Amino acid sequence: MLNPLATHAGTRRLITAAGTAPSVHNTQPWRFVARRREYIELHADPDRWLKVADPRGRSLRISCGAALFNLRLALRVSGHRPLIWSARAAGDDPSTLLAAVRPASAAPASTAEHDLYDAIKIRRTNRQPFTDAPIPAAVADELGMAARLEGAGLVFLRDPASVALLEEVAAAEETLTGNRAYRAELARWTSGPSHSDGMPPYVQGPRPIGDLVPVRDLARVTRERVRFEARPHLAVLTTPGDDPAHWLRAGQALQRVLLVATLHGVSASFLNQPLDLRDMRHHTDPRHPGGHPQMIIRLGYGPAVPRAPRRPVPELLHAA
Incomplete structure (x- = not known):
């Protein structure tokens, strides 16, 4: 299948999925760099780091990990396998490169993977009261x-x-x-x-x-x-x-x-x-x-709730 990074539309679809991930206080503390249309780097955004509540950068990296999973899933439904290289942070500095993801040829995604991908668009953080119904x-x-x-x-x-x-x-x-x-x-x-x-x-x-x-x-x-x-x-x-x-x-x-x-x-x-x-x-x-x-x-089990606002793709994506 065509490498999704080969086209602007394909790259935009990947970043849109990644940017829909949950994050601490919806800070969306990530940015992405498309390198030579070969792979995508995931970076933390230090301007969105909660330095008081999150001095170790733990919540920041958990947030970025959620975005990384969405990116992986978007690559799978495009017919590719995500090859991931995770960067080791320098000390406690969360502004370093976190991971790079390269698409590789793979079998088509399963029905379960497509279902998970479709759930990206409807997942919400729900702060309303829930019913007392048990979780099976x-x-x-x-x-x-x-x-x-x-x-x-x-x-x-x-x-x-x-x-x-x-x-x-x-x-x-x-x-x-x-x-x-x-x-x-x-x-x-x-x-x-x-x-x-x-x-x-x-x-x-x-x-x-x-x-x-x-x-x-x-x-x-x-x-x-x-x-x-x-x-x-x-x-x-x-x-x-x-x-x-x-x-x-x-x-x-x-x-x-x-x-x-x-x-x-x-x-x-x-x-x-x-x-x-x-x-x-x-x-x-x-x-x-x-x-x-x-x-x-x-x-x-709670009522339907609106989605939190999202940063536009041009604000998240940089080409190199």
Whole structure:
């Protein structure tokens, strides 16, 4: 098949898919360089790095990993196999090259791969209340398998572990809210209308009622207050290690999980406040058998929600 990088339309389709990935506060902290129409480099965008909440660049690389998975998937449905070279970061500097992807000849994509690709366009982060309907065991098993296919794990929590985690989230939220620099950084991405990035009011959802709530408050002082589900379904995405390579892997696993969830009508949002606080305190996660937590995910069945704004392809793509 024709190399998709050989044409502007083919390259644009790849970057459009990659740029639709989820990212921390919808910062979309990535940029792409097409090299001689042979391969695409994925770079972090240092201007979109949350230096207060994410001093290690962990969330930045997870975000970029999600974009990398979408890029891989777009190459597969074009009839190619993505050959990936991952760059090793220089220290903790997230502005370095993260990966390069070269298309190689391959068999046509499977029906399952086409289904995942189609889910890219309809996946949303859902901050609305979910129903109390349980997630079927078969669906939970598929989500766990999706994480394992990318070298990660997905741990579903039950009471009392779920309640304990919500308490930890609430405590971390209170601490973070008291940090002026953190509030200012968050406000940059959540205040006012935006046409291409951030979280404008229409994607923030209502303000929760209660103490142990399964969504970020995001300082929505004027937003409607509603009650969320009493027993949220929580899962923790883990990796074997806790370094830049594993963070990029976590992002790819996260996106595969989210796309599989989308195919089953399962919505998702995130409760990463304890992980943000850990990073801000420059604490590293001790090695333990359960893996290193990288994302805290709330899963369930929610209403349809609008998509967050996206940066245009010309802003993301550079040719060299």
